[in-house]
Amino acid sequence: MANRVLQSLFLCFLLYSCSQLEKAEEFIAGLPPEEQYKKDENISDEIFEIWQNRKQKGLDESLQIELPYLESGTFKPRNFGIYSYETYMMPGEILEAEVITDSSSTLVFTDIYKKEPSSESFYKVHSGDAVQKVLKFEIKEKGLYKLIFQPEIEANTPFQIKIQRSPAYTFPVAEGENSDIGSYWGDIRDGGKREHKGIDIFATRGTPVLAAVEGRIRFSGEKGLGGKQVWLWDRRRKQSLYYAHLDSIVPDIKKVKAGDTLGFVGNTGNAEFTPSHLHFGIYKKGQGAVDPLGYVHLPGHIGDENISKEEFSERLTIATHKAGLRKKPSSSNSKLIKTGVIGEILYVQGKSTEWFHVRDSQDRPMFIHESQVKSVN
Numbered sequence: 001m002a003n004r005v006l007q008s009l010f011l012c013f014l015l016y017s018c019s020q021l022e023k024a025e026e027f028i029a030g031l032p033p034e035e036q037y038k039k040d041e042n043i044s045d046e047i048f049e050i051w052q053n054r055k056q057k058g059l060d061e062s063l064q065i066e067l068p069y070l071e072s073g074t075f076k077p078r079n080f081g082i083y084s085y086e087t088y089m090m091p092g093e094i095l096e097a098e099v100i101t102d103s104s105s106t107l108v109f110t111d112i113y114k115k116e117p118s119s120e121s122f123y124k125v126h127s128g129d130a131v132q133k134v135l136k137f138e139i140k141e142k143g144l145y146k147l148i149f150q151p152e153i154e155a156n157t158p159f160q161i162k163i164q165r166s167p168a169y170t171f172p173v174a175e176g177e178n179s180d181i182g183s184y185w186g187d188i189r190d191g192g193k194r195e196h197k198g199i200d201i202f203a204t205r206g207t208p209v210l211a212a213v214e215g216r217i218r219f220s221g222e223k224g225l226g227g228k229q230v231w232l233w234d235r236r237r238k239q240s241l242y243y244a245h246l247d248s249i250v251p252d253i254k255k256v257k258a259g260d261t262l263g264f265v266g267n268t269g270n271a272e273f274t275p276s277h278l279h280f281g282i283y284k285k286g287q288g289a290v291d292p293l294g295y296v297h298l299p300g301h302i303g304d305e306n307i308s309k310e311e312f313s314e315r316l317t318i319a320t321h322k323a324g325l326r327k328k329p330s331s332s333n334s335k336l337i338k339t340g341v342i343g344e345i346l347y348v349q350g351k352s353t354e355w356f357h358v359r360d361s362q363d364r365p366m367f368i369h370e371s372q373v374k375s376v377n
């Protein structure tokens, strides 16, 4: 008898602890943000499925943009808007996407995907915070990336989508700019015997050479082709930064912060017949030399002049012959998706500079120049 009571007590305890355990796991792992949103807002399965199918559509679509990119428009309730953009990224670039809405409580789900090198499919690499509406991600592998923005179902607010890139490192030459880079990764050297394993940043002799990131100096001194050189270890990314052809090196440097002076631009080593420049390279542990350009290339700037303040209608009609509906918001180097016909109706998603982001009657996304459309009231 006592045995039986003990048994059932034990069983009760097991059941209890199991259910507690499940709750605890749910609490720790949490629901995926989309599922949490469904639960919080008590969204029906049918509506939620429509919304999720739109996300899948976003994955299959491919508008192309160059950064920085800014688009403004209005999220409308039950419009099931989906905003999907592809852009090429390099290691060392920090991708930053932000959605600004008038209503701060509006949720916008943002995900970034990377294309598989040998297939057409994309896999998710990072998700943004739907409440803050920001996503920040440092690119580790070069390739084609896709960003998808999806507002919550009842979103009802003007918006701005801002997508920018910035380099993970400080520019390694004081007061330097992109146009000072005179030679790139992969350029031919010694009549084709070898390829350039870095970038050359030209500057007058004596210009300070700067630590691009905080770290420890692993070597500084004169040797080989690089002449007077400094090797800086970036512990977080497990890679060494190589500075070559310096005129002189700051003595006794061990530990540096980004922006500290390491030495001065010169043409020592095999650069003796070349104008003074810094050779800057990155060597990744276990991988060897990698293209450093993305780590230092300075970003374009989104000026306030790019922010469209105008109101535009939800529908447009094509107003010119041979209107070009394009993959990119640009008329050069932008694939023509189709030629529109006068009177054709287009549905507005947003506007980026002089280009409307629209969908046609078959729900295909594209860009059209503002001069080729007029609004439908």
Ligand SMILES: [Zn+2]
Residues within 6 Å of the ligand: 183, 196, 198, 199, 200, 278, 279, 280
């Ligand atoms: Zn070089």
